[in-house]
Amino acid sequence: MVNGLFTISLKDATGEKSAAVRSKEADLAPDHGPQLYVGDEQSQTVLTAFDAVLDRQPFCNPLVITGAGSVGKTLLAHGIADCWKRRYPAENVLITTGADFLRGYTNAVRSHNTYRFRRQFMKLGLLVIDDLQMLNHRASAQSQLAQLIDSMVRRGQFVVCTLPSTLAQAHGLEETLVSRLFGGLQLPLSAPSEESMLFLLDELASQRGIELDTTLGKLLIRGEAGCPSPIKTVPQLRRALIRLQMNAELSGSPITRVLIREYLKGEYLNQLPTCRDITSIVAKRLNVRMGDLKGKSRRQYLSRARGIAMMLCRTFTAESYTAIGKYFGGRDHSTVMNACEKT
Missing domain, CATH: 3.40.50.300 (P-loop containing nucleotide triphosphate hydrolases)
Incomplete structure (x- = not known):
């Protein structure tokens, strides 16, 4: 040991x-x-x-x-x-x-x-x-x-x-x-610990002939403020290292903090739900139609459901108030902000 x-x-x-x-x-x-x-x-x-x-x-x-x-x-x-x-x-x-x-x-x-x-x-x-x-x-x-x-x-x-x-x-x-x-x-069995992932990262890097210092390894495993790492399993770690190696070769440089940050940001955003995902779930849970949530009806139960969906979109996606308003039938950003504050 x-x-x-x-x-x-x-x-x-x-x-x-x-x-x-x-x-x-x-x-x-x-x-x-x-x-x-x-x-x-x-x-x-x-x-x-x-x-x-x-x-x-x-x-x-x-x-x-x-x-x-x-x-x-x-x-x-x-x-x-x-x-x-x-x-x-x-x-x-x-x-x-x-x-x-x-x-x-x-x-x-x-x-x-x-x-x-x-x-x-x-x-x-x-x-x-x-x-x-x-x-x-x-x-x-x-x-x-x-x-x-x-x-x-x-x-x-x-x-x-x-x-x-x-x-x-x-x-x-x-x-x-x-x-x-x-x-x-x-x-x-549970997901590997951070120490185990760092050890495996060294093994993977060695197999592929990649030089990766401990600081960069920890950044890949831990992420950083505002950009958490989605890497929790060995297959995800292997996929990340292969992608980073390819990106480094294309840029003609070694794997750097910038490359790792870009990779983590892309993976993090890919894992986020979309406005459509959230709207679909809200529609099913509240027994309304997705089209009604994006429509112009101001019926109280629909307005309430629409507000919940907007608030969840703002919370769990990377979309701006303007983008969320556009998704919900072309509403302006102030309408979305107001709905989120009331919900």
Whole structure:
């Protein structure tokens, strides 16, 4: 562990993989990003769970890795598979997805060969199922998986799954499967910390031959007053660095504070809702038509709804009073200001 950070290396997992998983791994190739999971002192449970699975500790079987998109669920699951294969080279490892499991089970049912389908899993030391939510509302396939997990756990075989939500929030999963998954360990992942992102930024920059000092790195990750950074995940960080490198090459200069500020400002503005987005939401919530909000009617309920929409547009977009007034039927800026003050 260095400076409170730990890393888990992900190399090319040597287990069998479905086509869907192989396509996912393309996003993890060296040209796309560091093959590392980076955690800090607040995520020590990740390292503990990782080691526990590799030590075959029963309390973490099955292991369910949960979290929002792009927080490293697939990366960590593949890292477990890779380390398992190296520690237990005589055992088979299968990496698949919820969609592929469902497809395989459906084909087995149609061909009246579910026994052969189940038998392939009995030869494994480790089974990794990514995107388990793809089995949502598929009761029969979920029942089959629950039985499979029971059999594998009894035999000392390990199962690792990933989900975008916690088991308590996995509304599309049957109680039988959820109960079986609760018998192991849930491992929630969160977005990388600032320290982790800075470490990963150094790795990405090194891979691409970019020199980026710590001050510029912190500006990219943190942003500054009036221009917060929208970069919260590794894919966003990778995309930002690639864009900055391209802009720097086009301008014939290294990456500078000016280039980073321009990039952050552009990304920040792109994330803001538009007047149309806000008007649509207000219209739906207040049960009025968008055309009426932009129209000339002065009926009290419409004026009130229009004022709310104008105030929200001023608050959550970068549009001026004049631009907002133009959007709402060509009204002048003083009308918008008055509506915002009254709301």
